[in-house]
Amino acid sequence: MSIFSKVKQTFALMKEVDLDAIAKISKKIDLPEVMAAVGELDDRQLKGLMKMLKSQGKKGQHKLPPIDGDFYDLALQLTPEQRKIQIKVRNFMEDEIQPIANDFWNRAEFPHHIIPKMAKLNIAGLAYKGYGCPGETFLMEGIMAMELARVDVSLSTFFGVHSGLAMGSIYLCGSEEQKQEWLPKMQRMERIGAFGLTEPEVGSGAAGGLGTTCKQDGDTWILNGNKKWIGNATFADVVIIWARDEDSNQVKGFLVRKETEGFTATKMENKMALRTVQNAEITLDNCRIPESDRLQNANSFKDTAAVLKMTRAAVAWQAVGCARGAYENALKYTKKREQFGRPIASFQLIQNHLVEMLSNLTAMQTLCFRLSELQDQELLTDEHASLAKVFCSMRTRDVVSRAREVMGGNGILLEYNVARFVADAEAIYSYEGTKEINTLIVGRAITGYSAFVS
Template sequence: MSIFKKIKGTFQLLKTIDLDQLAKLNEKIDLSDAIKNLGELDERQLKGLMKMLTTKAKKGQHQLPPIDGDFYNLDLKLSKEDRDIQLQVRNFMEDEVKPLVNDHWNRAKFPFQIIEKFAKLNIAGIAYEGYGCANKSFLLEGIIAQELARVDVSISTFFGVHSGLAMGSIYLCGSEEQKQEWLPAMQRLEKIGAFGLTEPNVGSAVAGGMETTCKRIDGNWILNGQKKWIGNATFADVIIIWARDEDSNQVKGFLVRKENPGFKAEKMEDKMALRIVQNAIITLTNCSVPESDRLQNANSFKDTAKVLQMTRAGVAWQAVGCARGAYEAALKYTKKREQFGRPIASFQLIQNHLVEMVSNLTAMQTLCFRLSELQDQKLLTDEHASLAKVFCSMRTRDVVGRAREVMGGNGILLEYDVARFVADAEAIYSYEGTKEINSLIVGRAITGYSAFVN
C-alpha cells in the first residue's frame, strides 16, 4: 500500500468522528498542526499509527510491533528526498513486482512488462552526473539495491547489471561520444545493457587468464571466445565485452551490439537461483566490432577493476536486501502461525532464531551504510568493498537458513517467499568475487603479504 493510500485511510477514519467528539479532540490538540504533521510521517510511522487507530485489542492482549527490518532506524539518517525515493522504490516492488515474482521465478521467465513502469522511477545511473542521471549519492544507490532485493534478488541483479556494470563501464571508460549515444537511453531503460567478463574455463579470474581475444584488422576489431553467466544478455541491446588484445596482451572493452555479426547469446537453463535473471553463454566467432565501439578509456585490466570496485558495494547491499526480505517474511509468519494454541513467535527457541537474524541483518546494514559513505567521500578501496562482500554474503546465508528453519516445511514453498531467498543467497555468495578471493584481498591489505598464487 502506498503512503498516499495510508493518508487517505487516516482521513477517512477522522470522518467517522462526530462534531462533539471533534470539538473535544480539538480542545486537547491543535488539529490543523496534527494534520500537517500527519502528512510528514514516513511509511513506517504511518503504518504504526494506522494500526494503533484501527485495531481494537482484545482483552489481555498488547499491540504487536510492526514488522520492520531496520532495527537501528538507519532510514532516519536519510534526507527526506532520499527517503521518498526509497519508499517509491519499495512501493513499486510491493505493488508491481511482488504479485508476479514467484510465478516468473518458477518458470524462469523475465517480467518484461515491468520495465516501462520501472523506468518511471528514474533511478538508473542514479549516482552518475549528467546524461539524464540524477547525480545522487552512492549511499542512495545502495539503499535502492537493498529495496529491490528485499522483494526479489533477480530484479535487483537485472538492475545492478544494467545500471551498475553496463552503464558504469561506459560512464568510467567510454568516450564522450559513446556516453552521449548510450547513457541517456539506458538511463530511461529504452536500451538495456549487459556486462561480459566471466568465462567458462576461468570464471572471473580473468586478470591473468582471459581467453576471449581481440585483434585489430583493417580498422575493425575481431573478437573470439566465450563468456558465461552474463545476465540480461539474451535481450540486451548492448553488451560490454572484455577481451585480451593479441598484440599488446592488455585487456580492452567493447560495446558489442546484439546485431553484430559473429555474436550469439544462448540462455542458460536449469539454474537453482536467480531464475528470473536471463543469464547467457555468449559465443563470439570472428565478431567484428568497429573502432568507434571500443571503450576508448579501457586499456588494461585496472580499468575493468575500477568498474568492479564501484559496483561491489551494491552487491553487498543486495545481500542485505535478501536477508531483510527473508527476515521480515519469517517474522510475519511466526506471528501468524500458531502451535499449541499460541503464535510460535512467543516461543523461546523461535525468538532466539529471530534475534540472531536481526543481529546479523543490523550488522550488515550498518557496515554497508558506512561503506557507501566511504564511496561518496571517494575513500573506497578494494579491500573495503571486499570485506563487505565477504561478511554480508556469509551472514545472509545464515539469516535465510534460520528464516527457512522457523517456517518448518512451509519454508521450502515458493508461496512463503523464503525459499527464493534461500536459493538466491547462494548466487550472491559466489558472484562479484567468491568469498575466498575477496578474503585474500582483505588479507593482503591487513597483513601486507599477498597470498594469491601466481
C-alpha cells in the same frame, strides 16, 4: 480521494480513539501539521494509517510491533527527499513485483512488461552525474539495491547488471561520444545493457588472462571467444565485452550491439538460483567491432577492476536486501503461525532464531551504510568493498537458513516467500568475487603479503 475527504475520514476514526489520549498527544505535536501530512498520503498509505488507528480503539487487544528490519533506524539518516525515493521504490516492489515474483522465478522467465514501469522510478544510473542521471549518492544506490532485493533478488540482479556494471562501464571507461549515445537511453531504460567478463573456463582468474581475444584490423576489432553467466544477455541491446588484446596482452572493453554478426547469446537453463535472471552463454565468432565502439578509456584490467569496485558495494547491499526480505517474511509468519494454541513467535527458541537473524542483518546494514559513506567521500578501496562482500554474503546465508528453519516445512514452499531467498543467497555468495577471492584482497591489505597464486 480528495485531501478534505482523507482528513475527514481520519478525524472520524480518531473519534473512536481515546479522546484523552488525543488531548495528551496534541500537547506534544502540531495537529494541523499532522493533518497536512495526512493529506499527502496516497490511498495505500492512508489505508495503513486507518488500520492502525482502528486497532488503537480495540480494548484488550495485544499490540504487536511492526515488522521492520531496520532495527537501528538507519533510514532516519536519509534526507526527506531520499526517504521519498526509498518509499517510492518499496511501494513499487510490493505492489508490482511481489505478486508476480514467485511465478516468474518458478518459470525461469523475465517479466519484460515491468521495464517501462521500472523506468518511471528514475533510479537507473542513480549515482552518476550528467547524461540524464539523477546524480544521487552511492548511499542511495545501495539503499535501492537493498529495496529491490528485499522483494526479489533476481530483479535486483537484473537492475544491478544494467545500471551498475553496464552503465558503469560506459560511465567510467567510455568516451564522451559513447556516454552521450548510450547513457541517456539506458537511464530511461529504453536500451538495456549487460556485462560480459566471466568465461566458461575463467571466473576468479579473469585478471590473469581472458580466453576471449581481440585483434585490431584497420579501423575495426575482431573478437573471438566465449562468455558465461552473462545476465540480461539474451535480450540486452548492448553487451560490454572484455577481451584480451592479442598484440599487447592487455584487457580492452567493447560495446557489442545485439545485432552484431557472429554474436550469439544462448539462455542458460536449469539454475537453482536467480531463476528470473536471463543468464546466457555468449559466443563471439569473428565479430567485427568498429573502433568507435571500443571503450576508449579501458586499456587494462585495472580499468575493469575499477568498475567492479564501484559496483561491489551495491552487491553487499543486495545481500542485505536478501537477508532483510527473508527475515521480515519469517517474522511475519511466526506471528501468524500457531502451535499448541499460541503463535510460535512467543516460543523461546523461535525468538532466539529471530534475534540471531536480526543481529546479523543489523550488523550488515551498518557496515554497508558506512561503506557507502566512504564511497561518497571518495575514500572507498578495494579492500573496503571486498570486506563488505565477504561478510554480508556469509551472514546472508545464515539469515536465510534460520528464516527457513523457523517456518518448518513451509519454508521450502515458494508461496511463503522465503524459499527464493534461500536459493538466491547462494548466487550472491559467489558472484562479484567469491568469498575466497575477496578474502585474499582484504588479507593482502591488512598483512602486506599477497597470497594470490601467480
